[in-house]
Amino acid sequence: MQYRADNPLIVQGDFSVLLEAYHPKFETVRAELAQFADLEKSPEHIHSYRITPLSLWNAAAIGLKAGQVIAFLDEYVKFPLPDNVRRDIASYMGRYGLVKLLAAPPELSAAGKGRSFVPGDYLYLYSHDLPTITAIAGHKETKHLFASRFNDYTLLVAAGRRGMVKQALVKVGFPVEDLAGYIDGEPLHIRLAGTTSAGRPFALRDYQRQAADIFYANGRETGGSGVLVLPCGAGKTIIGLGIMSLINMNTLILTTSTTAVRQWVREILDKTGLTEDQVGEYSSETKNILPVTVATYQMITYRPSSDGPFPHFELFNARSWGLIIYDEVHTLPAPVFQVTAELQTMRRLGLTATLVREDKRETDVFTLIGPKKLDIPWRELEAAGWIAEAVCTEVRVPLNFALRMECAQSPEKTAYRLEAENPAKLRAIEDILARHPAEGVLIIGQYIRQLETIAAHLNAPLITGKTKNAKRDELYERFRQSQIPVLVVSKVANFAIDLPDAGVAIQVSGAFGSRQEEAQRLGRILRPKANGRGAYFYSVVSKDTREQEFAHHRQLFLAEQGYRYEIIDLS
């Protein structure tokens, strides 16, 4: 058996992959590996990834071939690639596209390419591989879903079961390539404005144009549904607008908050030819349903009784939508999956900075919204100067003897909180502030009490969920104007879009290991700075505690995107 010690990868028979973080080829290998494997852990020296069926299918969906994946692994492994892994990569990736859902029998489909979908009673589930289609027709989990066998290679599916069939098939290991097409929504001419209302010239950046084109696919059935993965600050909204201007139909946009709703409306009015009577906000305050309508997920998932109907599901049929945009698709709540399963004839665009969900519903995103269409690593945009270069540092502060004793005697949840609120963090914060005298610093934390202490000590203003919107705006504005050097904010920072850019962010406590949260927080500071300075992100944790472990979990996403944490030990 050959052993190549100078290579950075170990691939094990259970589909886990270990990557040496200090290997000279780390950057190259990581970028490639991330295309088809999910990061699981990233401690200091060895990062571990996992190859899953879903990660392979998403890779196949962006055009990667099994041969390329295997060749890449063969080149960088220390030990020969286990045979079962080699076989299964080929087998899983080969399965993507093996089964297709078509609007017409395959021989007719070829002739009708490019034509829009006419809703019929049945769709055609087709595979050129006889054993595959036979296995599906006979599988106990799926056989009841088909109306009949149309011919040797084709099963008939009731059109209304499109989403259900795809969900059932992915569960038994056959991801369906859905080429059945879409219903055209009501037409709406959407033109990108050459100049914004503020008079500045406006055009899509190259990668934004490219993302829009890949999604649209010239109107063919291969496009029209799927997810674009882009870092915060890369202009996801702009790409959404670009896609709207290619599709030119009534559009429904779903977002996470009313702030985000207003942001979308503002951007649409500013950067397209659409006018105020064409763009509606559907929120608790105003329920306008116009050719372009923007709503929140919470609105949609509201129901008066926990077993009753969802009154706002009506919105999906209120107009003939040609496109539904799911903003921050990784936060999409369960009931919206339900309704989306029924909406498979509509074009669907998912936008997100991360496909990682904390609830393991990645498969539903893949099946019901669509496969990943594009994944631009942060580092690439950083190199091109579109987002600021970021320096991430974990600062470890000691926990004093008395507190350690108290933690040892407390139940786990109290102990975690004690560690997070470690008063020694104050000194670390002061040290960090001293390093960045001339920059705006945002201090972010999870516990109000802790933040109150810090704010009082530094004589800095504090914003929490209870702070009135008017007050928030005023403080944000003064921070932007550099009248306030340090602003202390609670979890409001996670989703607040109107939060000003800062050169430096210090996280003093965080939630139980949410990776998304970390990404959101870093995203807050990742806009390119006018002065060309980088962005600094500090995470202050108590040394040798559970908190330190949780912090590692939170770093996962950043490591996935190619960042490495520096660690400073203050003991």
Added chain:
DNA sequence: TATGGGGAAA
């Protein structure tokens, strides 16, 4: 039209 409280989500 604005404000505050309750409840639910995740």
Added chain:
DNA sequence: AATAATTCCCCATA
């Protein structure tokens, strides 16, 4: 597996 905080909905007031 879990915490605490936040946000959003609706409805009841004025």
